[in-house]
Amino acid sequence: MEGKAEEIRQAVERECQKAGLGAEVRLDGSVAKDTWIRDYVDADIFMRVPPELTKQELEVLCLPIARKALKPHETVERFAEHPYVESVVKYPAGHLRVNVVPCYQVPKGEWLSATDRTPFHTDYIRSHLTSEERDEVRLLKAFLRGIGSYGADIKTGGFSGMLCETLIVSYGTFLDALQDFKQWGESRFIDVERYYAEREGEVHRVFREPLVVVDPVDKGRNLGSAVRPEQLWNYVSASRYFLKHPSPRFFREPKIEPLNATEYRRITKQRDSTLLCLPVRRVDAVVDILWSQLYRTQRALTHFLENNDFMVIRSAAWSDERELNLLLFELDTDRLPASRRHLGPPVSKAKESLAFLTKHRGHDGTLAGPWIENDRWVVEKQRTTVTASVLLKTVLRSGGAKIGVASLLQLAFKKRLVILKDAELAGLISSNTQFAKFMRTYLSGRPVWLN
Numbered sequence: 001m002e003g004k005a006e007e008i009r010q011a012v013e014r015e016c017q018k019a020g021l022g023a024e025v026r027l028d029g030s031v032a033k034d035t036w037i038r039d040y041v042d043a044d045i046f047m048r049v050p051p052e053l054t055k056q057e058l059e060v061l062c063l064p065i066a067r068k069a070l071k072p073h074e075t076v077e078r079f080a081e082h083p084y085v086e087s088v089v090k091y092p093a094g095h096l097r098v099n100v101v102p103c104y105q106v107p108k109g110e111w112l113s114a115t116d117r118t119p120f121h122t123d124y125i126r127s128h129l130t131s132e133e134r135d136e137v138r139l140l141k142a143f144l145r146g147i148g149s150y151g152a153d154i155k156t157g158g159f160s161g162m163l164c165e166t167l168i169v170s171y172g173t174f175l176d177a178l179q180d181f182k183q184w185g186e187s188r189f190i191d192v193e194r195y196y197a198e199r200e201g202e203v204h205r206v207f208r209e210p211l212v213v214v215d216p217v218d219k220g221r222n223l224g225s226a227v228r229p230e231q232l233w234n235y236v237s238a239s240r241y242f243l244k245h246p247s248p249r250f251f252r253e254p255k256i257e258p259l260n261a262t263e264y265r266r267i268t269k270q271r272d273s274t275l276l277c278l279p280v281r282r283v284d285a286v287v288d289i290l291w292s293q294l295y296r297t298q299r300a301l302t303h304f305l306e307n308n309d310f311m312v313i314r315s316a317a318w319s320d321e322r323e324l325n326l327l328l329f330e331l332d333t334d335r336l337p338a339s340r341r342h343l344g345p346p347v348s349k350a351k352e353s354l355a356f357l358t359k360h361r362g363h364d365g366t367l368a369g370p371w372i373e374n375d376r377w378v379v380e381k382q383r384t385t386v387t388a389s390v391l392l393k394t395v396l397r398s399g400g401a402k403i404g405v406a407s408l409l410q411l412a413f414k415k416r417l418v419i420l421k422d423a424e425l426a427g428l429i430s431s432n433t434q435f436a437k438f439m440r441t442y443l444s445g446r447p448v449w450l451n
Contacts, residue, residue, distance in 0.1 A: 004043075008100075021049060021065065024047075027044070028046045029122070042097050045101070047103070048103055051106050063083060063085055087100075109218065117221075133173075143238075149234050149235050153287075153288060154295070167213065170213075175243075179243065187211070190212065190214065192214070196214065210232065238447065258437050261426040277328050279325070290325065293407070294325060297400075305388060311332040312330070316442055334388045339380050339381065341380060342378070343376060346375050348375065356370065356377050367382050393417065
């Protein structure tokens with residue numbers, strides 16, 4: 001594996017020389033730090049270019065070099081603060097995921113982009129972890145991977161490799177990291193370099209997140225900022241459960257059997273809720289931007305449904321990151337009564353009361369009232385749309401910009417709007433194995449470590 005990583009590093013270096021780009025090409029990440037875990041190996045090749053290059057030049061010059069160096073392997077463009085190239089390369093013992101990332105060659109602390117810190121991270125971890133502690137990092141990474149909380153990408157919103165390594169620098173062992181987090185209250189502050197020694201009161205003015213792990217090479221950066229609340233609490237809960245019920249299964253990615261259409265019909269019949277699915281075909285965007293747009297649209301449509309009196313039990317976004325993306329909403333019902341209760345102002349407020357009476361008395365949409373209930377005016381109004389699927393179709397035909405749908409999804413909905421309901425999802429489950437696995441997990445509703 002190390003030989004293959006070095007082979008690719010040299011290929012990138014050669015392509016830089018051919019292009020006349022004066023870059024230092026080095027191996028970074030978990031391979032360089034010797035904290036990688038089996039079957040989940042990242043070789044990060046960093047191209048450290050002169051700081052005189054603009055960010056646009058960084059992209060225009062470096063990405064073609066990376067693609068040439070990785071030929072004939074298929075490459076995918078990904079995005080951090082700026083784009084980089086990813087590929088999966090075969091080597092005798094398996095597969096190696098390679099990221100070729102451009103950054104600036106700058107002194108420590110004089111960052112021009114977020115990725116400039118990575119070489120300093122590599123050097124720091126190599127000098128601060130013993131070989132035994134590197135194995136403790138592996139345990140922590142494998143545990144987080146097994147519970148679904150490893151990775152700081154937008155899709156996962158979990159723990160980065162550098163965050164795991166810094167936690168072991170702080171705690172020393174995997175078990176101590178679990179023991180401390182199982183006592184989680186409202187927040188946690190970890191500062192291995194003691195940048196804020198005797199100034200802890202300043203920390204929450206600098207960092208707003210509940211998990212603050214100060215970057216050991218940059219006192220102004222929180223390594224925990226990418227961890228979403230549900231992933232943080234997932235780690236806390238899994239730590240508590242593991243310490244009482246230890247098992248090797250926590251360190252393995254769960255094997256999920258695809259749901260079949262017959263199971264789907266049986267499970268959904270028991271629930272008697274309504275499932276609405278909005279499938280979207282290929283979206284031309286790098287993966288991190290795609291997930292960002294899916295999550296933003298999921299939130300927007302959830303709020304829209306709730307603001308129109310539909311009870312959203314759960315919602316989810318899913319993508320195979322190639323040909324199919326979708327948004328899923330589970331409602332307690334797809335159909336509301338034709339009437340709705342509308343609360344008016346307190347009777348004590350004369351001006352507002354008069355305006356309310358003028359607006360609603362005798363209006364075509366008023367079914368009853370206004371009447372006084374306790375100290376407020378109340379009116380019964382007629383709903384213009386009573387089904388969630390019709391409501392979504394109405395607002396999404398024009399893209400949904402007014403309710404906060406993300407730009408790429410707006411274009412997709414304008415081009416082709418499909419809403420599948422309940423039994424109509426069975427065909428998609430039968431035809432797409434990856435989606436069928438997702439649906440099994442979704443319908444179980446439990447964290448994977450509780451299964």
